[in-house]
Amino acid sequence: MARPKRQEQRRSEIVAAAQRxxxxxxxxxxxxNRVAEEAGLTSGAVLYYYPDIDELVMEANRAGMERFYEERxxxxxxxxxxxxxxxxxxxxxxxxxxxxxxxxRLLCELGGSAGxxxxxxxxxxxxxxxxxxxxxIVLEQGAARGIFALTxxxxxxxxxxxxLEDAYGYRMVARHPTIDHVGARAxxxxxxxxSTGHALA
Numbered sequence: 001m002a003r004p005k006r007q008e009q010r011r012s013e014i015v016a017a018a019q020r021x022x023x024x025x026x027x028x029x030x031x032x033n034r035v036a037e038e039a040g041l042t043s044g045a046v047l048y049y050y051p052d053i054d055e056l057v058m059e060a061n062r063a064g065m066e067r068f069y070e071e072r073x074x075x076x077x078x079x080x081x082x083x084x085x086x087x088x089x090x091x092x093x094x095x096x097x098x099x100x101x102x103x104x105r106l107l108c109e110l111g112g113s114a115g116x117x118x119x120x121x122x123x124x125x126x127x128x129x130x131x132x133x134x135x136x137i138v139l140e141q142g143a144a145r146g147i148f149a150l151t152x153x154x155x156x157x158x159x160x161x162x163x164l165e166d167a168y169g170y171r172m173v174a175r176h177p178t179i180d181h182v183g184a185r186a187x188x189x190x191x192x193x194x195s196t197g198h199a200l201a
Contacts, residue, residue, distance in 0.1 A: 011049050014039050018060035023105040027113045027120065030057050061110055061123060067103050068094065069130045076134065083142030084200055090135060091188050094165035095181050096172045104169050111166075131165075132158045142196065149197035157195045164188045 017039035021030045032053050036043045050056035072093050079086055096104040107124075114121040135158035142148035150157060168184035193200050 007049070014041070014046055014049055014056065015060050015063050018056050019063065019102065019106050022057065022060055022109050023102060026109050027057055027061075027117065030060075058119070058123075060106070061120070065107070065123070065127050068107070069127060069134070072131075072134060076138070083138050083145065083147050084198060086138045087135075087142070087192060087196070088189065088200060090138060091161070091165070091192065092185055094131070094162070094169075095184050095188075096169050097181060099172050099175045099180075101169075101173065105173050108170055108173050128162060128166075131162045134158075135161050139196065142198070147198060151195050151197065157192075160195070161188065161192065164191060 014035065018030055018035050021034045021038050025031075025034060030053070032043050032046060035053070035056065036046045039046065046056070050059070072090065075089060075093060076086055079089060110120055111124055114124050132155070136154045139148060139150060139154040139157055143150050143154065165188065168179060168187065171179045172181070172184060189200055
């Protein structure tokens with residue numbers, strides 16, 4: 001019974017190695033030999049678990065994206081039914097922890113290849129739209145309960161919030177000297193205050 005668990009662990013290790021390879025070399029540079037070297041395996045061992053290297057890259061992409069949608073959905077479900085608390089939690093969780101944040105670095109590399117890779121473009125567009133949907137639900141809940149007085153349609157505000165996450169996340173990964181998690185969060189919260197008519201304290 002232990003064998004399936006070992007296989008699952010090995011697959012997870014290979015996906016993590018692929019993510020690190022993509023972050024370093026970009027998705028086009030995630031060649032089999034590089035992933036194998038990063039994982040400490042032979043190319044044959046990687047192919048045993050992932051016969052198609054493109055499938056492995058897609059899996060690395062999906063695992064990296066999980067943090068910014070699936071994990072945030074679970075986070076919202078665990079919070080009190082308070083639109084202010086939920087909005088602030090979304091903003092906080094959408095930013096890199098710091099300039100070395102591996103999942104954000106991965107997404108930045110994937111984003112850079114989207115213009116050349118239609119599949120990647122579709123996946124990243126879907127992630128953006130799903131994140132917008134999360135924000136939109138929270139904004140509309142707050143407006144329906146009279147907590148928020150939205151200054152624009154909820155869709156427009158939600159799109160801007162996700163775009164600000166992406167922009168400041170990229171600046172952090174690019175090691176902008178004056179933008180860190182705390183500063184980026186404050187800037188996005190200020191936009192959210194103006195857009196919701198709420199102090200968000």
